[in-house]
Structure formats: structure tokens, C-alpha cells
Amino acid sequence: MSIPVLTAVAWPYANGPRHIGHVSGFGVPSDxxxxxxxxxxxxxxxxxxxxxxxTPITVQADKEGLTSQQTADxxxxxxxxxxxxxxxxxxxxxxxxxxxxxEVTQQIFLALHRNGYVVPKTTTGAISPSTGRTLPDRxxxxxxxxxxxxGARGDQCDNCGNQLDAAELINPRSRINGEKPKFVETEHLFxxxxxxxxxxxxxxxxxxxxRPNVVNFTKNLLDDMRPRPITRDLDWGVKIPLDGWRDQxxxxxxxxxxxxxxxxxxxxxxxxxxxxxxxxxxxxxNPDARGYYFMGKDNITFHAQIxxxxxxxxxxxxxxxxxxxxxxxxxxxxxxxxIVSSEFLTMSGSKFSTSRGTVIYxxxxxxxxxxxTLRYFIAVAGPExxxxxxxxxxxxxxxxxxxxxxWGNLVNRSISMAHKNNGAIPAPTKPAPADEELKALSxxxxxxxxxxxxxxxxxxxxxxxxxxxxAANRYLSDQEPWKLKDDPDRRDAVLHTALQVVSDANTxxxxxxxxSAQQVHEALGGTGVWAAQPELKEVEDLDIPGRxxxxxxxxxAAEQARWESIPIEPGRPLAKPTPLFTKLxxxxxxxxxxxxxxxxx
Numbered sequence: 001m002s003i004p005v006l007t008a009v010a011w012p013y014a015n016g017p018r019h020i021g022h023v024s025g026f027g028v029p030s031d032x033x034x035x036x037x038x039x040x041x042x043x044x045x046x047x048x049x050x051x052x053x054x055t056p057i058t059v060q061a062d063k064e065g066l067t068s069q070q071t072a073d074x075x076x077x078x079x080x081x082x083x084x085x086x087x088x089x090x091x092x093x094x095x096x097x098x099x100x101x102x103e104v105t106q107q108i109f110l111a112l113h114r115n116g117y118v119v120p121k122t123t124t125g126a127i128s129p130s131t132g133r134t135l136p137d138r139x140x141x142x143x144x145x146x147x148x149x150x151g152a153r154g155d156q157c158d159n160c161g162n163q164l165d166a167a168e169l170i171n172p173r174s175r176i177n178g179e180k181p182k183f184v185e186t187e188h189l190f191x192x193x194x195x196x197x198x199x200x201x202x203x204x205x206x207x208x209x210x211r212p213n214v215v216n217f218t219k220n221l222l223d224d225m226r227p228r229p230i231t232r233d234l235d236w237g238v239k240i241p242l243d244g245w246r247d248q249x250x251x252x253x254x255x256x257x258x259x260x261x262x263x264x265x266x267x268x269x270x271x272x273x274x275x276x277x278x279x280x281x282x283x284x285x286n287p288d289a290r291g292y293y294f295m296g297k298d299n300i301t302f303h304a305q306i307x308x309x310x311x312x313x314x315x316x317x318x319x320x321x322x323x324x325x326x327x328x329x330x331x332x333x334x335x336x337x338x339i340v341s342s343e344f345l346t347m348s349g350s351k352f353s354t355s356r357g358t359v360i361y362x363x364x365x366x367x368x369x370x371x372x373t374l375r376y377f378i379a380v381a382g383p384e385x386x387x388x389x390x391x392x393x394x395x396x397x398x399x400x401x402x403x404x405x406x407w408g409n410l411v412n413r414s415i416s417m418a419h420k421n422n423g424a425i426p427a428p429t430k431p432a433p434a435d436e437e438l439k440a441l442s443x444x445x446x447x448x449x450x451x452x453x454x455x456x457x458x459x460x461x462x463x464x465x466x467x468x469x470x471a472a473n474r475y476l477s478d479q480e481p482w483k484l485k486d487d488p489d490r491r492d493a494v495l496h497t498a499l500q501v502v503s504d505a506n507t508x509x510x511x512x513x514x515x516s517a518q519q520v521h522e523a524l525g526g527t528g529v530w531a532a533q534p535e536l537k538e539v540e541d542l543d544i545p546g547r548x549x550x551x552x553x554x555x556x557a558a559e560q561a562r563w564e565s566i567p568i569e570p571g572r573p574l575a576k577p578t579p580l581f582t583k584l585x586x587x588x589x590x591x592x593x594x595x596x597x598x599x600x601x
Contacts, residue, residue, distance in 0.1 A: 002041050003290060006283040007034045008263040008336075009048035010295035011096070014075040015060040018082045019359045020374065020390065021352030024345040025296030028378040029458060031088040033292065033340070035511040035531070036453040038089075038556055039563040045283045047266035049094035050076040053237040054255025055136045059176060068236040072097055080550045082362040084536045086371045087514050092270040093534075093552035096238075096262055099543025100272065104265035105258045106241040107329055108314055109230075112191070113242070116322025117313040118230070121190045124167045125233060126154070126181035128174060134233040135166075135174055135181050136255075142169030158298060161217055163224050189240070190227035191257075196309040197225045198319045203308060203335060211456075213385060214300055214339045221305045228306070230257040260307040263293075264333065272542055273553075284330070290337045292456070297341050308335050340456045343383040345390055347597070360390070360596050368593055372513040373399050373581070379512050380462040392596075393589035400583045407469050407509070408580040410476070414498040415523050415577040417481060425499055425525065426492035427570035435497040438475045442468050442504040443565045449508050450563055458512075465508040472501040496570065499524065504565050516580045517561070525572035532559040 010026035012018055018027075026048075034046045052072040061071040076095050083093060094101070112118050126135040137154030144152035145168050149159035154166030166172060167183050174181055201222050208215065230253060231240060237252030245251055264284065271279035283289050293303045312318050312335070314328035344351050347358045365374055377398055382388055418426060428435065445468045452461035476498055484491035503524055510517040514531035521530035534554040541547035 002043055003288055004282045004286055005034075005037045005042045005044045006263075006267070006289060006291040006334075007037070007044060007046040008291060008293045009046065009090070010293075010299055011048055011051035011259050011262055012079055013056045014050035014052045014072045014079065014095070015056045016075055017078045018362045019352050020362060020365055020378075021345040021347075021359075022296075023082075023086060023362055023374075024378045024382045025342040026294050027083060027086060027088055028375050028382070029340065029342060029384075029456065030292075030294035031086070032375070032379055032458055032461075032511040033294070033453065033456055034089055035514060035561075036450065036563065038559070039507075039510065039561050040450065041562070043282070044091070044556075045267060045270065045280075046089060046091050047093070047263060047270060048090060049092075049096060049262060049266055050079055051255065051259045051262070052076065052095055052097045053252070053258060054232070055134075055139055055234065056255075058133075058234070058236050059139075069097065077550050078363075080536050080552055082366070084534050084552055085366045086362065086375065087531075087533050088552070089532065089534050089554055089556050090552040091554070091556070092266050092273070094262075094266050094269055095549060096258055096265075098265075098269065098541055098549060099547075100269045100541075101258070101262060101265040102238045103543065104268055105238045105253060105261045108261050108264070108310065109253070109257075110241060111328030112310065112313040114322065115313055115316050115318070115325035115328075116320070117192050117195055117318060119190050119192050119227060120187060121227065121229075122185055122187050123229065124165070124183045125186040125188075126166050126172075127184055128176070129179060129182050130177065134250075135176070136232060136234075137164075137166045139175045140166045140169065140172050140181055141175050142166075142172040145170055156301060161220050161301075163226060163228070163301075186233055188229045188231045189242075189245075191230050191306075191309065191313075193225045193228050193305075193309060195318045195320060196312055197222060199312050199317055200225075200305065200309055203312075204304070207304075207338075210339055211341060211385060213297060213343065214304060214341050217297075217300045218304045221301065230254050256302060256306070257310075260302055260310065263307075264330070269542065273539075281331070284333050287334070289334055291334055292338045292340055293336050294340045295342075297343050300339060300341050303336060303339050303341075311335050338456070343385065343387045345378075345383045346387050347390055349389060358597055364595055368595075369399075369584075370515070372516050373403060375514075376403060376462070376512055379458045380466075382458075384457075384459050391589075392592040396584045396586060396589040399581065400586075402466060403513075404579075404581040404583045406466065406473060407505070410469055410473050410498075410505070411502055411520055411523065411580055412577050413476065414472075414495065414502050415574055418495045418499060419574040419576050421488075421491065421495070422574075424574055425568050425570050425572045426496050428493045428496040430487075430489035430493045431497075432490070432493065434475065434479065435493060438471060438497060438501055439504075441471055442501045445504070445508055446563060446565060453511065462509075462512055465505060465512070468501065468505050468508060472498060472505065475501075496568070500565075500568050503568050507561060507563065507565070510561050519578075519580060521560075523575065523577045524568065525574055526560070529559045530561050532556045
């Protein structure tokens with residue numbers, strides 16, 4: 001039975017181009033998952049966009065001599081091009097500076113406020129002594145007062161996972177210029193997280209099948225449920241729709257608050273653009289719908305604690321509800337079903353860092369190697385359950401031995417022999433037990449690989465798909481069809497079997513290798529779209545006249561790929577194939593290309 005599947009993908013900051021560490025966490029895994037779900041017949045809504053508010057944008061704008069909006073415009077387009085190049089099939093990749101997003105954010109906030117989950121509080125805020133500007137908690141570093149980790153941020157410690165206040169840090173310093181911040185009193189609105197302790201705890205207790213890193217992290221979340229600020233002293237962000245707040249020039253929603261709401265606001269925008277403004281309800285109000293959230297491990301708190309609390313608050317489902325409160329304007333919204341969090345892709349043991357020069361940008365990688373080699377590497381060797389070091393040596397090895405030698409060679413020699421001897425797909429006129437054995441293995445793989453993809457176990461899924469490829473290569477080596485000139489019927493049966501398994505393996509690999517999958521589909525005589533690709537469009541903002549926004553979108557329902565073994569058609573003409581993957585120079589494994597930083601090989 002077809003079910004609605006929401007793929008909610010983490011929102012990248014629009015303060016610079018993306019590097020391969022970014023897309024290994026949120027980008028490629030979410031697209032592999034979504035492509036599989038569509039192939040399996042489910043209705044998918046994959047949404048995200050650029051996170052454009054808050055200090056990260058203003059800091060970058062100052063560096064470049066641009067306004068915050070100009071900076072967001074510049075990098076939103078760059079990021080859109082990177083994600084399009086990777087073939088990430090967003091139904092809508094939008095941005096948080098749209099009129100639609102501001103309206104939805106304000107409506108969610110007002111529901112929380114009516115239900116009694118928002119409280120004003122005078123607190124201590126950090127100011128940069130040299131600029132007079134507010135320093136958000138995430139831009140303050142120091143020693144964690146709980147575990148002693150020297151690198152804790154002002155909002156939380158990534159080492160022990162505890163929520164912090166910047167003023168609590170030992171030896172606090174600005175991440176922007178290293179100076180010691182000045183702490184002053186200021187009034188802000190807080191999300192009353194303690195009001196969700198019981199309801200959030202009951203919900204989290206049901207999520208025992210999440211990835212181990214997520215389950216282990218969330219066990220500690222309920223131990224420190226303190227009110228969390230949702231406003232900031234800043235002039236760049238969504239305005240606060242309350243009397244006494246809306247006209248203050250330096251009061252905006254905290255960037256984390258409006259960013260997580262983006263999953264829902266993007267769904268609303270998608271529906272409005274689709275011609276059916278209520279279409280989002282199938283994915284958010286339908287109890288049969290499933291919601292999967294993809295991100296790096298540094299975002300677990302926001303998706304396993306903060307966003308569910310906001311949804312519970314909108315639904316009037318916290319531990320208490322204020323008199324006169326009730327379910328918000330969007331009806332009862334679904335909470336996440338699964339948090340698919342990846343670990344970090346590192347270089348020489350350290351996180352990718354633009355400032356330290358240890359970074360490989362997506363656009364550089366795509367220009368040199370194309371999208372499918374990176375997609376495959378992330379899927380089969382990426383940081384799915386533990387931090388993983390990227391090395392050029394491993395990338396070259398995977399590309400040459402698995403993609404070029406195993407998969408590319410199987411496709412090329414199977415189609416080449418059939419083209420040379422028959423000019424078309426031959427009929428299986430003289431079958432043998434070995435043929436059926438291989439085809440049975442191939443058919444069974446759909447259940448195995450599909451089961452892994454359903455659970456976001458991408459390494460296991462890719463490994464099982466490649467096991468079919470290896471078996472087909474062994475079959476060809478054993479059967480030696482090139483020696484069967486005197487037995488053309490048996491030769492044709494072998495080649496038919498090989499081509500059937502090539503077709504099956506291509507389907508199994510389509511979520512990972514959509515660009516080359518289209519090539520294989522056409523090499524087997526297929527026509528039309530097999531693996532649809534996203535389109536980058538310039539559209540007018542739905543609510544701000546004259547504002548032009550770049551979006552990623554696409555028509556993915558029209559693709560032919562389905563998650564099943566489809567019998568190939570004898571007699572279908574075949575053309576001489578071209579290589580799927582070019583083998584890389586082994587020397588590349590020692591240092592990488594000239595434009596890339598040198599990392600361990």
C-alpha cells in the first residue's frame with residue numbers, strides 16, 4: 001500500500017558553498033532514501049532550503065561588504081547549483097527569507113504563545129565590545145563547566161551533550177575575533193521546555209529502533225529541560241508578532257527556532273505552488289504518513305527534542321495547556337518518526353573546516369569527478385554510524401575497483417558482446433541451471449536491498465547490490481560466452497541472463513547512481529526518463545512582490561524506475577556502449593588533485 005513519506009532534510013546555512021562533509025550528512029543519504037521510496041511506489045515529499053537568518057549570515061556579509069540579503073541571495077544560488085549537480089531530488093528546496101516562511105513561523109509561535117509555552121525572561125546576553133553587536137551563544141566558545149571540554153559552545157557542549165548558557169562557560173571567547181564578550185541584561189522570549197518533560201519523554205521512549213548514536217544521545221535530553229530562548233537581539237530574521245515586540249528593530253526570532261519550522265513551512269509553500277494549497281496535509285496531518293529527518297549528529301538536539309516540543313506545543317499536547325488554548329491553526333501535526341543522523345566525514349581525523357583550509361567543495365569535486373562517484377563513496381564508505389576519514393586513496397580504490405572494474409565492466413562487456421553477436425537483446429533459447437541460479441539471486445536482492453534502504457542502512461544496501469554485480473561477473477567468467485561461437489543458442493542464453501542481471505542491478509543501484517543508471521537504461525535500449533533529475537528555477541516569492549527566489553524542484557512521478565525485476569525484451573536493439581566510469585590514476589590516491597588540500601592517503 002502506498003504511504004505518504006516526508007523526507008525532511010537539514011537546512012544548510014547560506015553563508016558559503018557546501019563541502020563534501022556537509023552533503024555526506026544531509027544531502028546524499030536523504031536522496032538515496034527518497035529515490036528508493038518513490039521507486040517502491042510511495043508518495044514522497046522531500047523538502048528543505050537554505051537557512052538564511054541569524055549571525056552566521058551577518059558575519060559573512062560583513063566580511064564581503066554585502067547586506068545580509070545579498071549574502072543569502074549569493075550563496076543560496078551556489079548551494080542550489082551544488083545540490084542540483086549531485087542530483088538531489090527535492091520536491092522543494094526553498095529558503096527561510098520567504099514571505100511564506102515568515103507567516104508560518106509566526107503562526108506556529110502564536111499557537112505556542114496561546115497555549116502557554118512561551119514565557120518572557122530577563123537574561124544575560126553577550127555583546128562584542130569592539131562592535132557593540134550581540135553575540136549569539138553559538139558564536140561563543142569556552143570550557144564546559146560540566147565536563148571540562150575546551151571547545152563548548154554557548155548553547156550546548158557537543159562533548160557531553162548538555163544545554164548551556166554562554167555566561168556559564170569558563171574563559172568564554174568570541175569565535176569571530178577571539179575577544180572576551182561583555183554580558184549585559186536583556187529581555188527575551190523563552191520556550192518553556194520543562195512543560196514538555198513528560199509528553200516528550202513518553203514520545204522518546206517509543207523510539208528504541210533509531211540509529212544507536214541517536215538513541216544514546218537522546219537518553220540524556222530529558223535530564224536538562226530548561227527554558228530555551230527563542231528570540232535574539234538582531235536586526236536580521238523573522239519579526240516577533242506580539243505587541244511590544246513587533247516594532248523593536250533589534251528583536252528577531254532566534255535562527256534555530258525559525259529554521260526547524262522550515263520543514264513545515266517548505267511543505268506549505270510546495271502545496272501552494274502545486275496548485276493545491278492543502279496538499280501538505282497528506283504528509284503532516286495524516287496519521288498514516290511517515291516523517292524521516294536527515295542531518296549530521298550536531299543537529300540531533302534540535303530534531304529529537306526542540307522540534308518535537310514545538311510540534312507538541314502547537315498541538316496543545318504538552319504536560320499542561322493554558323486556559324483558552326487548543327490545537328493550532330494547522331491541525332494536529334505529525335511528530336518525526338525517525339531521526340536519521342550521520343556522524344562526521346573527517347579529513348586526517350578532523351572535521352572539515354573552511355577556515356583551516358581542510359575542505360573539499362562540492363562544485364570542485366563535481367567538476368573533476370562527476371556526481372555518482374561521490375554519491376557512491378558517501379553511501380558505501382561514508383559516516384553513517386561513526387566518524388569516517390575521507391582519503392583520496394580510498395576514493396580512488398572504490399571508484400576504480402568497484403565502479404569501473406566491477407559495475408562498469410559488467411555493463412560494458414555484457415552489452416558489447418550482445419551488440420556484436422546479435423545487435424539486440426538475445427532470446428534465452430538454451431537455458432541452464434546456472435542461469436536461473438543467478439537470476440534468482442538477483443531477484444531476491446530487491447527484498448534484501450530494499451529492506452536496508454527502508455531502514456536507511458545505506459552501506460549494507462550498496463554492499464548487497466554490489467554482491468549481485470560480483471556474482472554476475474563470476475558467472476560470465478565461468479560461462480565464457482566468447483568461446484561459444486559453435487553453440488550460439490547457449491551463448492545467447494548466457495548473454496540474455498547477463499543482461500537481465502545488468503538490468504536488475506541497475507535498478508538496485510539507481511538510488512545511489514542515478515546519473516549512470518539513466519545511461520545503463522538507454523544502453524539496454526530503454527527510452528524516456530529512468531532516474532529523474534532536479535531542476536533549478538527562478539520563481540517569484542508568493543508573498544513578497546518583486547522578490548525572486550531560486551528553488552530546486554522536479555517532476556519525479558514520471559520516471560520509469562520501479563523497485564522490481566522487470567523481464568528484458570528479446571529483440572530490443574542494442575547500441576555499442578560507452579564506458580560508465582573512467583578509471584582514475586592511482587597516483588591521485590597519494591595527494592588528490594592539485595586544487596584539493598593534501599590529506600592522508
